[in-house]
């Protein structure tokens with residue numbers, strides 16, 4: 001059964017996005033730098049907007065910003081007024097920061113009711129969101145469940161996954177009592193198993209949209225492995241409406257990883273599919289640096305094609321024959337092929353220029 005549909009955005013120039021229901025699974029990332037001084041720094045604002053734009057080209061639908069103080073709240077409102085990408089304010093401890101963010105085009109508020117101070121503070125945020133037509137994400141992680149549940153876990157009466165789910169149920173009930181249904185729930189743990197089980201438990205009984213994430217998942221490789229395992233298990237059970245791959249790496253890598261997970265799970269189609277060989281002793285072309293250089297540009301292209309980057313001519317065009325376009329090395333030269341047929345041979349130093357011309361003609 002499809003989850004309830006929750007809408008975010010739609011104010012000012014911000015795009016309106018549906019989460020849950022029959023909407024595609026959306027991709028989120030989180031901004032990694034403080035934004036304290038953006039409100040009075042136009043140069044910084046321009047750089048942020050450029051980066052947001054690039055993240056959008058890579059496939060990012062929603063970006064979350066930490067709002068630890070009033071200056072950051074003002075900055076977020078300024079950024080949100082200049083981009084169509086829905087921006088989410090991440091609030092901890094002080095509910096007044098949420099109220100400040102609601103003065104601008106912020107698309108959603110993320111709060112953890114467990115650390116917002118009191119039920120009354122949660123109610124104030126809910127009422128302000130209702131007035132402004134803004135959705136809320138209830139973010140729960142394995143470090144934030146109530147003391148009674150912590151005791152039960154310590155006594156072995158409840159697993160950590162059950163406690164995560166139970167916390168989400170308790171918090172959801174607060175929102176239901178306030179007759180506010182525009183909320184998304186997340187239950188995050190740094191353990192794949194706890195993430196899978198808590199989300200599975202919740203989805204068996206409730207139909208609120210779920211934001212999936214493995215928290216503190218680790219550096220690039222570790223984080224991608226954990227997130228892929230958790231998300232693919234859940235998405236294949238039709239659980240999960242929006243995802244964030246949390247990495248000790250760039251937001252761009254988080255978006256690329258999320259996009260590829262959705263593609264491999266059959267939840268997102270189109271765009272450039274990049275295949276590249278691992279390189280070996282037969283290598284005639286620096287595949288690694290070519291891929292590193294080209295990946296951001298390729299993934300941001302509005303083309304539904306497969307691109308192959310292969311180290312050598314022995315296997316290159318053959319292995320990449322299903323690719324719409326490919327490049328391979330051949331003893332100081334680079335060959336460019338389309339559907340397995342060589343269309344151009346150039347000195348290796350001209351590889352980028354020739355490749356750009358050929359891909360643009362597709």
Ligand code: SF4
Pocket residue numbers: 277278279280281282283284310311312313314315316319
């Ligand atoms: S394409 Fe060539 S260089 Fe790349 S892995 Fe295969 S044989 Fe090795």
